[in-house]
Amino acid sequence: MTQHLEDDAELYALGFTDRERSDEIEAHLATCAACCARVAAAEAVGASLAAALPPMPAAKSQRRTWWPQLATAAAVVFAATSVLEGNVVHVASDRAQRTDVALSVLASSHFAHTTLTSNPGIVAKTIYSRDGSWVYVVANGAPAGAHLTLREGAASHDLGALDAGTPSTLFVRQPGRGDEFDLVVDGKVVARGKPAY
Amino acid sequence: MALDEPGFDQAYRAHASRLRAVAFNVLHEREAAEDAVHNALMRVWSGGSFRADRGPLLPFLIACVRREALDMVRGTKRRHLREVKAVADDPLSIDETAAIDPIETRRVQLALGSLPDAQRDVIARAYFGQRTLLEVARETDIPLGTVKSRLAAGLRRLHTVLSPGVST
Numbered sequence: 001m002t003q004h005l006e007d008d009a010e011l012y013a014l015g016f017t018d019r020e021r022s023d024e025i026e027a028h029l030a031t032c033a034a035c036c037a038r039v040a041a042a043e044a045v046g047a048s049l050a051a052a053l054p055p056m057p058a059a060k061s062q063r064r065t066w067w068p069q070l071a072t073a074a075a076v077v078f079a080a081t082s083v084l085e086g087n088v089v090h091v092a093s094d095r096a097q098r099t100d101v102a103l104s105v106l107a108s109s110h111f112a113h114t115t116l117t118s119n120p121g122i123v124a125k126t127i128y129s130r131d132g133s134w135v136y137v138v139a140n141g142a143p144a145g146a147h148l149t150l151r152e153g154a155a156s157h158d159l160g161a162l163d164a165g166t167p168s169t170l171f172v173r174q175p176g177r178g179d180e181f182d183l184v185v186d187g188k189v190v191a192r193g194k195p196a197y
Numbered sequence: 198m199a200l201d202e203p204g205f206d207q208a209y210r211a212h213a214s215r216l217r218a219v220a221f222n223v224l225h226e227r228e229a230a231e232d233a234v235h236n237a238l239m240r241v242w243s244g245g246s247f248r249a250d251r252g253p254l255l256p257f258l259i260a261c262v263r264r265e266a267l268d269m270v271r272g273t274k275r276r277h278l279r280e281v282k283a284v285a286d287d288p289l290s291i292d293e294t295a296a297i298d299p300i301e302t303r304r305v306q307l308a309l310g311s312l313p314d315a316q317r318d319v320i321a322r323a324y325f326g327q328r329t330l331l332e333v334a335r336e337t338d339i340p341l342g343t344v345k346s347r348l349a350a351g352l353r354r355l356h357t358v359l360s361p362g363v364s365t
Contacts, residue, residue, distance in 0.1 A: 007349035013260050015223075015267040016323065016330055016350065017346075022264065024242055034208045046263065047215075047256035048308075048359050051290045051301035055214050056221035056230055086328030 004028075007034045013042030116183060116190030124183055130197045132177035137162065137170050143185045152178035200341035212255050218261045223327065225312050230266070237265035291325065308358040316351030319344055 005025060009163075012025045013016050015156035030035050116124040116139075127150075137148050139162060148159045148170050161174050162168040183191035200258075213234075220230035220237075241261055296302040309317050322333045330348070334341040 001280045007346055010349035010352040011345060014324060014348075015260070015263040016348070018271065019268055040256070042352050043256035043260040044252065045352050045355045045359060047259045048301055048305050050215050050259050050263075051298035051321075052293075052296050052305045053215075053218040053222045054292065055297055056227060066252075069320075099247040142218075157354075187216040 009038040010042040114193040116191035116193035124191040126181045135172050135175045139168050147184045149182045150178040151180045219262050220266040233266040237261040317346050319347040320351045
């Protein structure tokens with residue numbers, strides 16, 4: 001049992017606690033309804049204060065290529081742009097569009113994600129629609145020539161080869177639904193994960 | 198428990214401009230602000246850190262975005278993004294015509310006006326003036342602990358004033 005947050009409830013709500021303290025606070029909030037209510041009250045004030053801020057200025061038109069730091073975010077974006085613009089995976093060039101499209105897909109296509117259990121040195125994640133209409137895989141450290149397969153019972157369908165990027169990725173339309181996504185290199189499974197539709 | 202995606206998206210769409218304004222106010226750079234919003238939303242979505250008993254979603258999302266943006270500022274690489282303005286700046290000035298929500302802004306101004314000067318000054322400097330609490334302490338020659346307690350007390354008082362059904 002940790003101590004109540006006291007003034008830190010308000011400081012946290014407005015972002016004035018450092019990451020380390022914020023982590024401690026969030027752990028406490030998970031177990032303390034009283035502090036949760038206090039933080040929520042302060043966050044409500046934060047929302048009111050935010051209304052008084054000027055809006056973000058409009059974008060100048062520019063094209064950039066930049067890899068987001070969060071693999072999850074990146075994967076969602078890639079999946080999103082791919083879903084809407086065809087099956088060619090590419091870096092979204094405009095961040096505003098990236099955010100909007102990613103969130104549109106959250107609404108229009110129920111999706112889930114799973115981290116694959118993989119060999120050492122490989123970190124792989126799939127994001128997929130629950131209706132089996134698309135899957136997106138992002139892998140760090142996957143050997144060249146890795147393929148994504150979808151196993152269904154005893155049958156395994158090759159969904160294609162990941163690209164050579166860092167991380168390497170593959171977007172697949174209409175993979176259908178199966179029991180397990182596998183990353184396969186030279187016929188050997190190097191990462192696997194079960195989707196939950 | 199993760200948020201259900203439609204609810205998440207609905208909240209985002211309805212309040213995207215406010216989320217972006219919060220991030221931009223901290224970071225002063227469009228791209229970084231977009232990243233902060235996006236990262237915060239993804240963190241919320243994938244972490245399932247929102248609990249329905251915590252209150253409405255929007256204030257929670259705003260708080261998450263602000264924390265994300267401030268974390269980016271605190272990271273050494275992003276330090277340059279933040280513009281610490283001169284002490285002579287008037288941190289209390291709020292331009293209603295430029296605000297996201299002029300009606301809410303007016304309410305906020307009235308509520309701020311009802312605070313003791315010491316509390317209002319700390320909130321104005323720290324929130325609207327984008328100072329760290331340490332910077333506020335230095336500017337005002339007030340101990341850091343006092344800055345924190347004044348900020349917290351001011352926010353609690355603002356909540357009372359701004360809460361629906363409470364007369365100002």
